Amino acid sequence: MGMPTGRAVRRNAAGPRARSGTGGGRLVAAACCGAATALNVCAVLLAMAFGAAAQGAAPPQPAPFELATQCAAGFVLREGVCRLHSAYQQYTSLQGAGVGGLKAGLPALRDGYTPQQIDLGRYLFFDPVLSRNGRIACASCHDPGHGFSDARPRSVGVAGGETARHAPGLWNVGFLHRLFRDGRARTLEEQVQGPLYGAREMGNTPEGLVQRLSAIPAYRRLFGASFADARDGIRSEHVYRALAAFESSLIALNSRYDLYAQGVADALSPAELEGLNVFRSFVARCTECHTPPLFTNQQLAVIGTPEPPGHPFDAGAQAAGSDARLRGGFKVPGLRNVALTAPYEHSGGFTRLRDAVAFYNLGRGHAVPPGERLSIHWQISEPHLSEREIDRLVDFLGALTDESFKPQRPAAVPSGLPPG
């Protein structure tokens, strides 16, 4: 003990307070080899292709990219694939729905990916090569430093313009069966195509995506190592699947709230406990939609939050094809790590968490624009909470923070572009 072993991995100096959530081998950047030259060439070519110099394009120490052979933290390798191990798996939930109280089971998780697929997804997630002009990675708007959300009210796409909505956080996204704020996608694979190809987001095309990735030798090797059928060539489906694998590994179920739920009575402070009891009371009614253990019941709800000044009304689920009575409806978001994802609501209208909480106390439908007739959700009531109770709710939401399995931002990505 005490002597670093010869195989110890170099700490990523550039990374945040880093935890390599996805296990070993991720940052194996110790030795250089012949691939480095190819990589540099590749980076130059890419920069030319995008018509923009990738600032400081060459990473400080070009590395042969190797994929993890161990699962992400919280997962255990079984029969070649990674399976989540969580204390919540010892509980059941009514009708297997994955909603309930403190000791309720989880919904089914999209797990079962290999360590290599998860780690390839990590590189892709941070690699701006996925966007049309090489300027934006998934991580640009889903920043691990902000709960995999974006500190901007609305994210900024490849063309420099704003997107319509605030980037949702991604913790525990692998449990969800409705994706996007308006719930229009059913799988992560379906979802990732939205930002990849959206003109206001990453602006790419399936052909452009495959072409660029296939031009990078390291990616050809890594895809081949992750998917047997990618040895004949990278396909867009491989990209979706790898991104889905990585996103499914973002597990946050180890907060102080979770310790309390598992029976550690003093894991929450008195203020947080008071907040929990307001949260689950039928006065505030938070828990009716933000139902443990994920703090979402995954339903669509019309709650009538305001748009920021100057922004048009967002029809939400109705615009995505639902019935007119879901006009202005959005998916109930999970609240884990919510303290990290400011600003709040679908278009970032609330700067502070407390403002978002206080919204629910200001009267049913109070922010509905004149002329709009919305079917506000029946749980939106007039709770008449005290200022103290609102403060306690915010305290409690803070106890849902858990980044213990935060994956590490790679020091370099195979395109040679600066990681997002």
Add this chain to the structure above:
Amino acid sequence: MNLRMLGVAAIALLMAGLGWFVAQRQTGEAPVAVPVASAGATLAAARAAGSGASGNTLDAVRQGKVWVVQDGESIQAAIGRAQPGDTVQVMPGTYRETTYIDKDDITLLGVIQGGSWPTLDGEGQRNDAVLYSGNGIRVENLKVIGYKGNAIMGQAGNNFVIRHNWIANTGVYGIFPELGQNGLVEHNILTGIEDAAIYIGMCDNVHVAHNEVYGNVAGIEVENSRHVIVENNVATDNAGGILAFITPGLPIKTTFDVIIRNNFIVANNHRNFAAVGSIVSGVPPGTGVIIMAADDVIIENNVIRGNRNAGLIIADHASFANITPDPEADPYPDRVQILRNFFADNGTDPMKEIQALMLTALTRQGPDVVAVGGGHDSCAIDKGAFKWLGIKDYGTCRRSSSADVATYLLAQPAAPRKLEITDKGKLLYAGICAGCHAYNQRLIGPPVREIQALYAGNAQGIADFIANPAKKRDDFPPMPPQGHLSADQRLAVAQYLLGVQK
């Protein structure tokens, strides 16, 4: 049926009497071993009585510590001290607090002496009187008044017993078990509730019996729940007496196998004072029973009398106010079975929509039974005995009685899922340690391989260290203490960690 009812009542009285007797003997705060029936034992006895077997109530009594709470003391403080299997016994007095039970197998038992109840008073300020999330919770003999939210609410607790409570003016719901399986709600009195007095929300296997609900917006509501019997209750002077709904937009999408029998559903003509926008604000006052979108509901042997709008309404989602659509929920009530009931004097002042139906049917008589919207394979017995609209296509029911179903309570209590991962240490390691430690890699903390070399064969050493870690190495940050884990848990995870091989 009547004999069985007597059986249930006898056992209930026995239980209540036992609690009282215990209280008489017991004063002071020291925990003393006293026989008190747990929720599980009470459920077993109720099930046995319901099925006609002779429930042996002596088996139902177990030894547990009793924590006595006197007037002026805190109920929550006693709940905090209680361990699974214990009883918190609340003496007569007034208690001004919100209590919560986030552990399993606790009995919260009031003691009524000379007509004096232990009263939880929300004073119009506090949200809920009793919240529970644990399994095997029993709440009994409490008077609850003046709360804003609920009197007694469960969130995902299974095997619950809520009985002999007296609840008035407690806001939105009186008794509201949610997302729980296997529960008994009996012998409660509830009034002045602005939504459902007894609300079985997203539950399975619940028995609601011998309750009196009056002066509420809805008396008893079974929502998005399966295998529920509502029998031998009195529902009177509510806006709606007894409801069985599928409410759309909830994560549980079905209601089926509900039996509503042997209830007095009389003169539910109260003004609807529900909050604007709530689902029950759409309940037309003067309605005895409403079946909305629920399937396989049996209505049998009830006295349904003097409900001015209608005795029984069967509706789909489109026919009901305030309903947003849910493509994942079937909006139609199918296979509703109206067996013999005593209908009288219903429909004397029906709502406009029913009046329109009467006009179409060329009748001036308001209905005992009216069905609107879609649904298929429903039936009725002896249609000629009552006034009806919209059930022309109902055939004659094949069954004449639901007596074959005595109870939907489970033969064995709902148990935690059998663990696929049986190793507690592995669960803790993956859930907590793996965030900072990997086998052969430096993360936040040192590699597991190094820890194994240091603590070879000394799991207890690790278990002790992690409870209160001292900073050992300059090149790593200090480890956060894990003393909140029990000694067993710490030893289990240490043993697991020593065996990790990759």
